[in-house]
Every structure is written in structure tokens, then in C-alpha cells.
Amino acid sequence: MNLHSNKTLFENIIRATSEKYKINPIFIEKDYWITKALYHLSISEYCENVVFKGGTSLSKAYQIIQRFSEDIDIAILHQESFTGNQVKSLIRNVEKSLATDLEEIEYNNLTSKGSRFRKSVYQYVSVDKLNKSNRLIMEINSFANPIPFEKLPIKSFVYDFLVNENRSDYIEQYLLNPFEINVLSKNQTLLEKLVSLIRFSFDEDIVRSLSSKIRHFYDIYFLLSDKDCVSFVYSTSFFEQFQILLVHDQQTFNEPIGWREKSLVASPLISNFQSLWEQLKEQYTNELSVLAFREIPSEDDVRIKFEELLTLLK
Template identity: 25%
Template sequence: MSSWQNHSIDERISMIQSVAQDHNIEDNAVEKDWWVTVVLKALFNTSCGKWLLFKGGTSLSKGWNLINRFSEDIDISIDRTFFEKILNLPFAKCENNNQVKKLRKASRDYIHGTLSAELDVELQKMGIEGYTVKNETMAGEPPKPIDHDSDPTVIFVNYESIFPSSMRLIDARIKIEISCLSMSEPNEKCDIRSLVFDKFPEEDDEMTASIKTVTPSRTFLEKALLLSEELQKEEPRTLRMSRHLYDLDRLMDTEFGQKSLNDGNLYKAIVEHRRRFYHLGYVDYDKDYPTSIDFIPRNEVLKAYRLDYETNMVDGYIYGEAKPFKELMKRMEKLLHDFRQIIIP
């Protein structure tokens, strides 16, 4: 059993409540943060660990400490080099659409057939108890089998919460999304720690890791592009989408945000990567470029974004400062102006 789980349930609840009070978040959010840290450490200890890359919003909070937003999911990419050089799959070069499709199939087979089993083994080695690892094979309402060539591939780690179900506002499971199509650069090593470790290092001494993580400059641009592409839909998603606006606001004044606004080469590389590997039918990738990009929700969905921000994000996921929605949108207007000034070589 891990050093943290060696403590009695009452002792763990007491420590979690202390951390939750410090951060003004729910008790079970602190518990889930511990499980996120555990799962990250185990993932990067698997045989493909050195080809994995931690990305997305959770990396901004846990890896770079740049946002004060609780993130439930783990976004991971697995370098195509792993499939080409280690598994000896020549189509991993992705020189055409047919090879990309073959890679997506091979990646799903590997992740569900090998990686999920290795994740379970690594968690056992760490002495972790009270969990199950499950592959996601069905999705949608009503649930239907997921296409063999779908990317990303999802693994769930379901855990036994120490809080009664009636008190839990957050699901007791970690969703791991693993993509074989993401860019691999730029990245840096980051130290990952649980919130419990930060306050009680002597009680949770095993739950730290140093893992390869996407740089915030790239994540900043990717979030703006994701919103711009989503808003090209006739009926764009709104549930939990306002988190990207919050993240952009938090990043725009940092050195990473300012650096990315002056890096036309990185901007172009990201757009063309998305065009080549994702080629979503509803997206005009030319509109991702600075002269046309628009990540501000239009009037017909603005109310839904406001509701999502004020009820889901501010009340449930953001700890620390959260700007009023009107001020947030003024900031986005300024940021959009800055994006329009980016020079593409």
C-alpha cells in the first residue's frame, strides 16, 4: 500500500479537508488531484513512458502552475516515433491519409491491448489499492461501439472514493485521453506533485514525478485554435467550453503567452499539423490564421458560454481569482486584436 493510503480514512479525510480549505475547492477535488498524480506517475513508468507527453489544461495547472482551475482529465500524446522505431510500423510516418488511418487503428490496439494492462501493473507496483482500469469501447447516447480508427483513445481509472457518494460532486474516475496524432514539440520536463504532497510532503512522499510536458506557449495557441474551430460549427459545444476562455485569460499576460504571440513559425506549424492530421470536415483551416481567427463566442451562443462559466467553472472548477464574465470577454477582445497582429512567415 502507498504511504498515503497507509493512513486511516479519517486521517486522509482530515488532510484533504485542510488542503481543500486552503485552495477553496471541494474535498473530493483534492482527492481526485491525488489520483491524477498517481496515474500520471504510473503512465510515465510504462514501457512507452519516454515517448509520452503530458498536454492540455491539466498540464497548465499541475505541470506549470499557471492556472487555478481544477482539471479532471489527463491528456496525453504518444510520439509517432514509438510506433515507427520501436514497434516497427512503417506507416507511422503518416505520409498520406491511408497511413494516418492505419496508425490510428494500431494506436488504439496498442493502448487498449498493452498500455492499459501496463498501467495497472505500474499502479500495483506503487502499492495503490482501490481502483480498476477500464478501456472505453462504447460512447454516445445511446452508447455505440467506437470506431476502430478513432483518436484519441480513452482509458478510465475508476477509484474508490473515501467520501460518501452523496457528498461527491465530482466523478470518482480519471479519464485518460491518449492521442497518436499530436505534435511532439516543443516540450520540457516538469515536476508533478499532488496538492496533498504540497502541504504534507512527509505523508505523501511517493507521489511526485518529473515528466515531459507540452510548453504553455503551444497550449496557449492550441486553445485559441480549438475555440476558433469549434465556433465554425452551426451548433458549437458550450458545456465546459468556457474553460478555454479562462485559460487564455490566465496565459495571455505571461511570458509564454507573449512569446507565442511573436512566434509565427510555431503558429503556422500548429495550424498545418491540425490540417494534416485532423482534417475535420466542419473546419476551414485557413480561418485559423491570424487574419481570420475568431475565438469569441457569437451572440447566439454567448449566453450559454456565460452560464457555463458562471455555474460550472466559477462555482465548481476555478479556485482563486475568477474574473466576471463581462470582463473576461473584454480581455478576449483585446487578445483577438493581438492575434490579428501575428506575422506568419
């Protein structure tokens, strides 16, 4: 993908795409760079060793949610024969592939690099010199084996616009066609987001902690509106798979304090969700109304949907 190399054309297409879909051009441009990062991963030698996951995958691969994110969340597939150093090297090389044509910038509160986990911030040159959100956050980890997954196509809003305009010449010239990568299943993504909220509900400052994960509530709302996920949630395997992931999470992480010994029923999300939501709903509306490119579900609708899910855990 190299449309950005033709700066004038790139800027014009970003603007036209924005007008066509009534989406902020800043988001159209960010979507291009996220797609480009994933494209470079898809053509790298490491593409079969990784899985794309998280909220951005729900938007880019499944088109379930209608919000933007600057996060690219990648998980390393479990490698039985790999040493610790080999895993560390793989994570580093995956990041290099994603970061093609991007410049790394240090953020003290975001950048984190360990042997099994890397979180880095990268910057792209925006067509808008006043754009201060021209960054992507890349998170790569080997904490869990990300299964099940499936190979799905990824494309950009720019590609959709050019198809609509019958500009296959630009699509071919600038390598904008869809490509495939491994993507974590919707069901597993739902479980991961639910377990994450349960874990952070044990934080000392629970409202601050859950506020930092407020997008999970939005994502879960739409996952629970997906017929495949609904079938899974009401199946016999849902609670079993939830328990497996919950136990794994407790074995893997030791924060918040005491997390490894906590029981599910002790979570304030289970016992006191309505009161918690009263303290979280303003953050939900404020944050998601900025990130979403379509009208967001109401605070009450999100609460009701999440309460339905919680009843299955009691």
C-alpha cells in the same frame, strides 16, 4: 503512491488538506488520484514516449491556472519506425500504466477507442461514499507530434500539506514525493487551445460546441497573463506557429463538416466574437465557478483578453 491503502489516514489527510487550503475535499482527493496516475506513468517503460498536455498540465505542472479537471490528456511522441499496430499497442500500454488501481467504467458518450486514439473513463474508490464525481477521463492520442516539451515536476496538494506539517515520514512511507514527466510547452498549449476554438466555431450548433470548450477561454486568459506566453504571442513566430498547427489540424480532422476547406477569417470567432460571447458567458461563469478553487476572472476580463489575442490573427 499508496497513501490510499491506509484508508483512515488518507481520509484524515484529505480533510486536513482541504481545511488548510480551503479547497473542496472532493477536489483534493481527485488531485491525489490524478497525481497517482501520472506517477505510475512516470515510472513505466513508456514515460519517454509520451507528453502530458492540456488544461490539467497547466494546473499540475505549470501552476498557471487554478481550476480542477478530471481529464488526463496524453500525446504520443512521433515514432518514425513504429507500425500502426505498434502505435496502437503503445497507446494501450500507456493507458494501463495510468490506470493502475483504477476500475474502468463504460460511458457511451465518452468512451472511444481507435487505432490512434483512446478515451476511457476510470473510477476510484472515494473516501466519501456519496461522492459521485470519483472518476478520471484518460485521453491518449498519436495525431500530432507534441513538441516542444520539457520535463517538469508533478506533485499533489497532499504532498504540499505534509511538507507544511513537517511530515516527511508520511511522504517517504507512502511515496508522495514529486516526480518528473514530459509536459507540453505553455506556448504550444496556448496554440492548441486557440486552434481548437477556431475549429469548433465552424460547428453547425456553434454555441453548444463552443460551450463544450468553455474552459479553453479560462485557460487562455491565464496563459495570456503569463510573461513567457505574452512574449511569445507578440513575437514574430506566433502567427507562423499558429498557421502550422491550423494547417495540421485541418489535415488531421474532417469535422465539423467542411473544416478542411475553411479559412481563418471565416471563423465566427474572428468576425463575431462579441455576439458569441454574450451567448457563452453565462456558461463560462456557471462552469468555472464550480471547478475553480480561487476566484475566476470576470466575463468582461476574459472577453477583453481574448479579443486582444484575436487582433493578432486578423
